[in-house]
Amino acid sequence: MIVKKRTVPIRLLQLRALKRRLAKTHPVYPKIAEELSLREAGYRGEQSLDYHLNFLSEKDFFILNDVHLISKKGYGFQMDTIVLCAQFIAILEIKNIAGNIRFNDATKQMVRTFKEDKQVLPNPIIQLRRQRIQLTDWLLERNYPLKPVVELIVLTHPSVIIESDHLNNQTINRFIISDHLPEKLEQLQRRYSTEKLTQKDLRKMASLLNSEHYKEKPPSLQSYQLHFHDLQKGIRCPECHQYMMERVVAKWQCKRCRTYSKYAHYEAIEDYSLLIKSTITNQELRSFLKITSSTVSHLLLTQMKLPRTKKNKYTFYTLNIPISP
Template sequence: MIRLELTLPVQAEQCIALLRRMPKGHPVRSIVEKDLRSWLKGYYGEQNVAYHLSFLPENDYYIFHGLRLKDKYEFQMDVLLISSKFALIIEVKNISGKLIFKKGSDVMTRVLNNLEEGMDNPIQQVKRQHLQFKNWLKFHQFKGIPLEHLVVISKTSTIIETTPDNQQIFQKLIYAQSLLDKITELEEKYSKPRITKNTLSHLSDTLLNAHDISISDILQKYQLSQTDLIPGVLCNSCNCYPMEFISGSWRCKTCKETSKTAHITAVSDYFLLYSSTMTRKQFAEFLKIDSSIKARYLLLALNLPSAGTKRATKYFLPKNCIFSPHDENSMKKGELFK
């Protein structure tokens, strides 16, 4: 049973919003594009792993994608799989080329196109997640659950190389196509249930309540200000800014296209790029609405949670919500990198 669906990472959503509002010639644009490609590559690797997990008996496992928790520090697990017998943390890597692991090293070497690059060792990374999640379970009084961890390489074209005295890494480092066999191996290792169905259900609910997607300050990351970005409502037909709100609909001045919902993407962009809260004034300024009455009408229709009264009212996102998330079907190949 999937308790937390696989979605685009928040960082990818933020990069998409940035590219949508960044002028084509902006000097930071190429850096954002590179980062987006990296986030998307990781996402597609996790899609591959999700495909293999889909063959598991639905009622025997709880599956969480991208679960973000807090021990002493925040940590995120690509996949967490829990059954009545054991829990398994999966770190997914979608990396091309040759990966070289040296015994006892915190660094992994990637060789691609005859170039060598040092990267964090994912085995050490998932070990840290193991320790943090173990502490989290102990703090929340969940005891007696065997905890395992794995690094899963999503593509068989990726070559893994190590020395003869370091072959034990392949107990914790596998290809995605071997994942079901590894889970079967763990089922045989932990043959008896360790927690009841009620405890398993309670743990699942507790994990979801503790999950926090944490939208970071992406403008600070790229050293941008709001003046670097284009405000207004984007026309989905011709990609021009800004549309005008006239007689209950958004109208594009360039191609004359109309829409009643074009502002939803703009609101999502605001939350992803600027702040987790907005006032009516900020809403009107960002969407370039010249009437406070129109702004109030549109803002109230979104049914966002709010706090405060009158002009001091602040509207905000519910916890762990991306207001207008993308999915793969809604993204045309290459459209973000033109």
């Protein structure tokens, strides 16, 4: 059973917005484009895994994707996917990596060779071990008994090859190709057959993990030492992607390619929410969209039916992601 569906990570949405809003000549643009490419690939890998997870029994397995939790000590941690069953808990770290992957037990390094280029990658086993300790502590803080917690690195790229340097069984067993994941989880279910939670307790645990998921919004501009003035303002044309849309009789028209759009401003307002802040005033909207009429901006905000609050002489409109017509 899918308890928490996979959604586009907020960091990925922010990077997409940054790439849209930065001029290609900006010195930070190549770094944004590179990170976006890596995160897009990672998200595609996570999505491809969802297909294989659908083969698990809905009655026996509860699945939560992209879970952020905060312990009572105040530290936060994130897991790509958690699989719960009566016998054990599995933490899945999903890697969409092409090429040859070699893990060296002696140096604790994971090295990827791709098109004759060698690259040392972060060690996912260390990361998973930390997540296991954090999740175990989190559950103990909420009076759940100790359960077996399994750590699995799931490789989703179809052309990945795993190689070994004297890998011991404990290490190699943590790596699994995504096609084989359902079978692996069912094997673990049989292995831990004596360790059981009741169906009621399992549902309660899944519900608690889902309800305590923390919707983190990481800083975007600050991460790259960017400022408001670095962003391109205005409304982007959905056809030629230039910021040259102007208001013409209840619609937007691109001055460059003459394309019309009724809802082109929605993307711009979503960019504002992702990159600047989650509330906006009439004046802030005019500044970001590069429009001069307060009547037009008031009409746009009213039509979107956004929650609003009044403070002193200003009205603040709350922006929720995604923003769509």
